[in-house]
Amino acid sequence: MITSLQTHSIDIGIGLTEGWVAGLGKAQAERRDAPYKLVGTYVETPLCWAISTGADRKDVTGVDGLQGAKMGVSRIGSGSYVMGFVLADAHNWLSQPPTSPSSSPAPTPFNIIPLQTFARLRDAVNDGSADFFMWEHFTSKRYYDNGAIRRIGEIYTPWPSWHIVARAEIVGDERLEEVLEKLNLGVRYFEEHKEEAVRYISTELDYSAEDAREWLKTVKFAQDVRGVRASVVQETVTVLEKAGVLGPEVGVMGMIGIRRKG
Structure with missing residues (x-):
């Protein structure tokens, strides 16, 4: 636009x-x-962003363990990217080193994986190339209902x-x-x-x-x-x-x- x-x-x-x-x-x-x-x-x-992982991922159990994880985003600077920093700020991760041993030492709270589309984000959390992603709740819900992905949390935008x-x-x-x-x-x-x-x-x-x-x-x-x-x-x-x-x-x-x- x-x-x-x-x-x-x-x-x-x-x-x-x-x-x-x-x-x-x-x-x-x-x-x-x-x-x-x-x-x-x-x-x-505000907009409710759902936090999702793969349907059968046993290694991703909740939001508290996401620091340093692989975050799928549509693109750098997108809403799915920015909301990761809102999440990190809420958990005080922006000023702390990552706790995940597999995470990169980059000065971000997550390892960012740009994937362009909602479909590729869903695929990525299931095949392990990403650990989680964030997308609007109701757009995501049908994929919870059909078992394609699993919801582990939510966060709201701090603005209208x-x-x-x-x-x-x-x-x-x-x-x-x-x-x-x-x-x-x-x-x-x-x-x-x-x-x-x-x-x-x-x-x-x-x-x-x-x-x-x-x-x-x-x-x-x-x-x-x-x-x-x-x-x-x-x-x-x-x-x-x-x-x-x-x-x-x-x-x-x-x-x-x-x-x-x-």
Whole structure:
């Protein structure tokens, strides 16, 4: 999506918070203008990342033993990568040497294994080329239910999970304001038609109707999507710096096109 914003293929995008912030921070580090600004908050609730291992792995028993293990990620800097550092920070592993005798001495809490796709991550924890990976809970659940992988824990993002960006040139344009208001109308329609949402999710997406209903209990869309809180962006930047995705001295306010209070 960032590439599409750069090429003007799209004007507005909705995506994971950490991805947008990482892209903006990298643009600052390279002293170039970012192709977009943060303009809205789409989902107020954090995202639940499930922690998974192979279905028959006896050597991976729980989260406490993961320090120094092989962590499968889609790519360096992705959400699956960043959340590993959120997990490590929660367990105070970022400042401690790894305890696993097979781990590398790299200055990371895990041995990182980039694998690109969800399917390859599932295969890797079963064939031993990775010990665990992290992916959104409900997307992973069907593979727990069919016995393909095993769930050993979960962790939530420390920030609201989805934000809205727009090309920098259209911030302040009345067309952007119109889109944000229509998103508000869409959120209200969704809230008032939950069973219609369940039917759509269970027929068009990779969820059962039961899982769709459970997912609806966990997600809270912004009642007014307009604007972004600087405190949320700062918290995201702090974690991305710990993960080595961003360097120090990132300017948070330069990332925000429309600001909320807080």
